[in-house]
Amino acid sequence: MPTPAVPCPCGLPASYAECCGPFHSGARSAPTAERLMRSRFSAFAVGDTAYLLRSWHPATRPARLDLDPEQRWERLEILATERGGMFETEGSVEFRAHYREGRHTGSLHEHSSFSREAGAWVYVGPLSPVDFD
Template sequence: MPTPALPCPCGLPAAYPQCCGRFHSGAQQAPTAELLMRSRFSAFALGDTAYLLRSWHPGTRPGRLDLDPGQRWERLEILATERGGMFETEGSVEFRAHYREGRHTGSLHEHSAFSREAGAWVYVGPLSPVDFD
């Protein structure tokens, strides 16, 4: 868990408690698809599988999620967003997530769909094939 003074893993300049930590704790819900995407990246970086499952659309959510303990998610780039605002019900986010696994570095490129279910943004799934570099 990051210390309160360190920037959030999602890449925004705010400290974790004021950024993605408030979503992970359940104190607030992400108001946009992009902020949900950022909070999910932070959850991957911190190993918070409960949040990842909770923020996944019930129709596409896996029964369980096992994260690779040797994989470290290090940096997120938001490449594009479409819709997904505070007053919308659907949106998409294209991103590149950079990781390290031992001495190997790589990235995951995905264009993801999001929808608002019962007032909360959830991750639906990829809109195109996921690309690992």
């Protein structure tokens, strides 16, 4: 886990402790689908598989999640959002997540679906085929 003062991996101008850290620890819930997407990217970046599984819709959640220790998630671009606000129950986020694996760099492009379950936003899955560059 990053130290509290480091910049948050999600790209917002705040420290990890002020931004995604409270979501990962369970102290707060993401208020919007976009914030959940950002917190999930940060969880991939810091290796928090427990949060990734906890924030995944029960109908689509895998039984387990093994992250590649060689893959480093470095930067997130939010390309578009649709619905997913504080007072909505469904939304989508289109994003590009940039990674490094050894000397290779690449990105993952996904348009994701999110819904509220028991008052909390969860990741449902991709709305279209996932594209790795």
